[in-house]
Amino acid sequence: LICIYFFISFYIPKEINIIISISAFSIFISVFIIEAYLQYDHLEFIKGDLNEKKNIYKSLTGKVYDERSKFEYYQELKKENSKLSFPITIQMVLESEEYKKKNLLPLSGISNIKTIHCNENGYYSTYDSDRFGFNNDDSIWDSSVKKKVILLGDSFVHGACVFRKDSISGFLKKFNDNFEFYNLSYSEHGPLEQLAVLQEYSKIIKPNYIIWFYFEGNDLGDLSGGLNNKVLRSYLENENFSQNLTEKTSLSDQIYKSILNEQIKKREIKFHTFIFNFESFFKLSYFRKTFLNLFIKSEPPFREFKKIAEKMSKFAKKNESKLYVVYLPDYHRYHYKKDNDPKYLNYDKVLSTFKFFDLEVIDIKEELSLKIENKKELFPFEKFGHYNEIGYKLISTIINEKIFEN
Numbered sequence: 001l002i003c004i005y006f007f008i009s010f011y012i013p014k015e016i017n018i019i020i021s022i023s024a025f026s027i028f029i030s031v032f033i034i035e036a037y038l039q040y041d042h043l044e045f046i047k048g049d050l051n052e053k054k055n056i057y058k059s060l061t062g063k064v065y066d067e068r069s070k071f072e073y074y075q076e077l078k079k080e081n082s083k084l085s086f087p088i089t090i091q092m093v094l095e096s097e098e099y100k101k102k103n104l105l106p107l108s109g110i111s112n113i114k115t116i117h118c119n120e121n122g123y124y125s126t127y128d129s130d131r132f133g134f135n136n137d138d139s140i141w142d143s144s145v146k147k148k149v150i151l152l153g154d155s156f157v158h159g160a161c162v163f164r165k166d167s168i169s170g171f172l173k174k175f176n177d178n179f180e181f182y183n184l185s186y187s188e189h190g191p192l193e194q195l196a197v198l199q200e201y202s203k204i205i206k207p208n209y210i211i212w213f214y215f216e217g218n219d220l221g222d223l224s225g226g227l228n229n230k231v232l233r234s235y236l237e238n239e240n241f242s243q244n245l246t247e248k249t250s251l252s253d254q255i256y257k258s259i260l261n262e263q264i265k266k267r268e269i270k271f272h273t274f275i276f277n278f279e280s281f282f283k284l285s286y287f288r289k290t291f292l293n294l295f296i297k298s299e300p301p302f303r304e305f306k307k308i309a310e311k312m313s314k315f316a317k318k319n320e321s322k323l324y325v326v327y328l329p330d331y332h333r334y335h336y337k338k339d340n341d342p343k344y345l346n347y348d349k350v351l352s353t354f355k356f357f358d359l360e361v362i363d364i365k366e367e368l369s370l371k372i373e374n375k376k377e378l379f380p381f382e383k384f385g386h387y388n389e390i391g392y393k394l395i396s397t398i399i400n401e402k403i404f405e406n
Contacts, residue, residue: 031287038286039277048383056381057122065122070269073124074116085110085129086269087117087158088256089188094229098258104243105231106252107197108133108186110260120161120380121388127164132201132249133256135159135167136183141204145180148205150321152194153213154222156328157185160386168213171396176404185213190222191308196235198315200245209403210316210323214354216345216365217330220300227304236307300346306353313357324403325354328395329365331384334375339365367398 005024009017054065068076070086078084087109093099109115111133117125130138135158151157151169159167165174169183182205184197194212202210226232234241245252263269280286316323330345338344347365354361368375371394376382378391387395 031284032281035281035284035287038290039281042286046384048381053122053381053383061122063122066119066124068124070116070119070124071264071267073119074264074269077114077116077126081114083113085113085115085256085260087115087187088259089186090193090226091188092259093255096255096259096262098255102251102255104248104251104255105229106133106248106255107189107193107200107245108184108252110253110256111249112138117159118161118386120385125159125161125163127159132246133252134182134184134186135164135169136181137164140180140182143180145178146208147179148207149179149181149209149211150198150202150205150207151181151183151185151211151213152189152198153185153326153328154189154194154215154219155185155187156215156386157183157213158187158189159183159185159392160187161380162389162392166389166392168392168396168399171393172400172404175396175400179404182207188222190219190226191305192223192226192232192236195308195311196232198312199235199239200242202315202319204246206319207321210312210321211326211399211403212312212323213326213328214350215328215330216347216350217332220302220305220346220350223301223305223308224298227301236304236311239311300349302349302353305350306356309353309357309359313359323359324399325359325361326395326399327351327361327363327365329368329375331376331379333365335384339369339375362399362402364395364398368394371398 005020009020012020050065050067054067057063057065066073074084074086090105090107093105099105109129111129111131113129115127115129115135117127119125127135128138130136131141149172151172157168159169164170167183169181173179173181182201184201186193186197189197191214198210227236231243277285312323315321327350333339333341333344336344342348351361351363368378372378374382378387378394379385380388
């Protein structure tokens with residue numbers, strides 16, 4: 001636009017040129033001021049009032065809220081444990097040079113390493129990853145237990161910001177000691193990544209049950225992003241496609257460790273951090289999302305989502321596994337008082353997709369409306385975030401009642 005204006009400015013009277021230039025400059029500056037405000041406001045909403053959290057945490061536990069940044073915590077823990085990591089997401093991999101060199105898209109994390117997850121509840125949660133980089137006790141891969149369950153999901157099922165014992169997989173294992181639960185979930189995994197994980201790792205598990213978790217907050221958005229990747233699309237378009245990830249753990253680890261070392265070198269850890277993002281600022285990301293989307297609404301990728309649901313259903317039938325879908329509600333539903341809005345976050349369309357393929361759905365949104373009045377109690381300090389220990393336990397109890405106690 002600037003180039004076009006520069007060209008036509010030679011044909012415009014000087015006085016009008018001055019007026020246009022001042023107006024354009026004012027609009028330009030105003031838009032970036034609005035962008036900065038929107039991003040700052042969003043960060044404040046996500047972080048919440050730290051003093052309030054500290055006081056609540058102190059009164060509930062008698063402990064001091066851990067205010068350290070993830071990098072500071074990493075440095076401190078590194079003194080005691082030389083092998084240390086944090087979750088490395090799909091997006092981090094796609095942005096790395098190592099991914100382009102190795103031509104492999106891993107779908108978990110670094111194997112057999114202590115992993116710093118996140119802090120939303122006043123403490124940093126950690127876990128020891130298994131041989132494939134997932135949040136499991138590694139012994140499950142050598143287990144002789146015959147009843148096996150695969151859990152597919154994103155950060156909520158990965159076990160974000162709580163220790164493993166307080167995660168969904170941890171509680172389900174506690175309730176059902178005669179089952180083995182394989183948590184193949186990972187942060188920022190959308191439906192396409194979940195399908196890919198199932199196709200890669202189920203062949204060495206042979207599950208009796210598959211529990212597919214759908215999180216209404218960002219799963220369709222993650223799917224839109226995933227469809228832009230050629231490797232991920234291959235899982236959708238070719239049922240026999242595989243990267244043979246179970247045999248390439250060392251190669252996956254090389255990619256992950258390169259990303260880890262790069263971030264530590266820069267003294268920043270991108271995963272689950274709440275800092276001002278200058279790249280988003282110059283791209284006007286929040287401005288576009290807030291204002292332009294009011295006029296140009298992008299359609300969620302329901303055609304591809306239906307295809308994934310169909311493939312999940314066919315996969316379960318082919319492998320004689322019982323498939324359940326668990327619908328997980330987002331904090332914003334309760335923050336904006338949208339408890340009973342069937343159109344909010346495409347709730348009705350998503351459920352109709354599952355019903356079309358006769359998938360058995362455990363609707364946590366509906367179940368919570370019958371069991372608890374203040375849904376915000378299930379989130380850290382009743383603020384934005386993943387579920388807290390109470391939330392994970394209640395949801396796990398509902399799942400257990402619907403599947404394993406029937």
